Amino acid sequence: MFYQMYELNHAALAPMRAYADAMRMTFRNPVNPMSHTSFGRSVAAGFEMFERTTRRYGKPEFGLEQTTLKSGPVSVHEKIVWSKPFCNLIHFERCLPANHPQDPKILVVAPMSGHYATLLRGTVETLLPDAEVYVTDWTDARMVPVSDGRFDLDDYVDYIIEMLHELGPETHVIAVCQPSVPVLAAVALMEEDGDKFAPSSMTLMGGPIDTRINPTGVNELAQAKPLEWFADNVIMQIPWPLPAFTRSVYPGFLQLSGFMTMNLDRHMIAQKDFYLHLVKDDGDSAERHRDFYDEYLAVMDLTAEFYLQTVDTVFIKHSLPKGEMMHRGRKIDTTAIRSVALQTVEGENDDISGLGQTEAAQTICPNIPDAMRQHYVQPKVGHYGVFNGSRFRAEIAPRIIEFARANARADRSSKTAPKLVKGGRSH
Known part of the structure; x- marks a missing residue:
């Protein structure tokens, strides 16, 4: 049921994610006088942080032209x-x-x-x-x-x-x-x-x-646990209505959580720095952060x-x-x-x-x-x-x-x- 709960949680957050994205664009719009203030950039940064934290990252493009x-x-x-x-x-x-x-x-x-x-x-x-x-x-x-x-x-x-x-x-x-x-x-x-x-x-x-x-x-x-432990604890079935409905998989979000936990302090510092870059209107540094995490957070099931x-x-x-x-x-x-x-x-x-x-x-x-x-x-x-x-x-x-x-x-x-x-x- 864990995979189903993950999908339900993602769906339940969709309206809030849409609202956060709309408010981010509102406070980033140059027509809005607030967008030129530290307060306005702080609000926009907060909404962007929420939207990026709760979204599902799709497969990136190679983009090598x-x-x-x-x-x-x-x-x-x-x-x-x-x-x-x-x-x-x-x-x-x-x-x-x-x-x-x-x-x-x-x-x-x-x-x-x-x-x-x-x-x-x-x-x-x-x-x-x-x-x-x-x-x-x-x-x-x-x-x-x-x-x-x-x-x-x-x-x-x-x-x-x-x-x-x-x-x-x-x-x-x-x-x-x-x-x-x-x-x-x-x-x-x-x-x-x-x-x-x-x-x-x-x-x-x-x-x-x-x-x-x-x-x-x-x-x-891997050495500390028997194979049965992995089968019982990390293998889940794909929920409806995904194309692979009922297929047993090792979910990408579990793999990602393991990667993140290994260097949690580094990722926390990166998120804090991203927020500060947005507030300071440091566009280049913020874009580098987006590029890296758009790739890093895009995961697939095995x-x-x-x-x-x-x-x-x-x-x-x-x-x-x-x-x-x-x-x-x-x-x-x-x-x-x-x-x-x-x-x-x-x-x-x-x-x-x-x-x-x-x-x-x-x-x-x-x-x-x-x-x-x-x-x-x-x-x-x-x-x-x-x-x-x-x-x-x-x-x-x-x-x-x-x-x-x-x-x-x-x-x-x-x-x-x-x-x-x-x-x-x-x-």
Whole structure:
């Protein structure tokens, strides 16, 4: 009943939210003399705070309409090139000049962990000048009718394999956080099968490959409770009249509450500062706050079967690093990976995937040649900074592009990939 109460509460607040928004516009209207006073701005700020606190944040747009190449700016168009009920594959198609050299083809696998793929907007924007970028746009489970079937971790692995087949040879795959495990599993299956569409390289960023290493608060919670506890306490049914009525899910609002609680003091300070920026009429600072929280507070539901299987496989049993992970009755053998280059990236201050958890992929893939490996630790960044922000743009993204270029299968005979890197230094 908790999900139903959440929806009823949201509906009950709708009239007050509409009134607050109308009053905010009234006190912000330049025709109103009060809008030019500190009192008027304070009232408008209070109403905006109420409206933003009680609204539901919809799926944001990528909004990437242009990128800048060395030859100058070009337009970018979003194009869905593959689709299934729980995911669309988006190609950010660039209008390239005729003489433009071939860039790496990169599949960015966004996390299915509560936020939309647009959380990686900065990642995509940074890669676009140097690569053909494709992104997995996962669908909110509350919008997928029960008639479209289930979706679990096995399906996730199948989706990745199908997308790699769709994109063809010479594809490089990047897994951001949660998909590091299913991407590594998919590559292992493809290598064992001698699949010609196995990617040329894979980059795993801030992923929970082995959560026994430097366990974080998230890891400790998963270890402290049996799987039955999660099934009984965080799994709920979608209420009517949503499209996925009766589907069992892990609600996005529960995931968001967990994220917020981990850094509650920081979020409280941010809300206070936002109010003060509005009162002082500091439009730029207020707009930056809106942009961040419009993205951060937009969450999606996960299917119950995917969530529970992930918790059990990744965080409780540690199946992949133990060599015990199964995919539809078949054991995942990461030692089968021989021709796919491996790059792992971690943040020094990551409080979601602890330092060393992603690097563990280097250990469980022993048959990848040393010349096709790279590990990098980015100093002074947390989890978010691994795939976004100034240090990602300046330090991490260039390494990803360089690694992809160095590990194009057609060029491996004449090029040497970067050597194994540790401690934030490359050589």
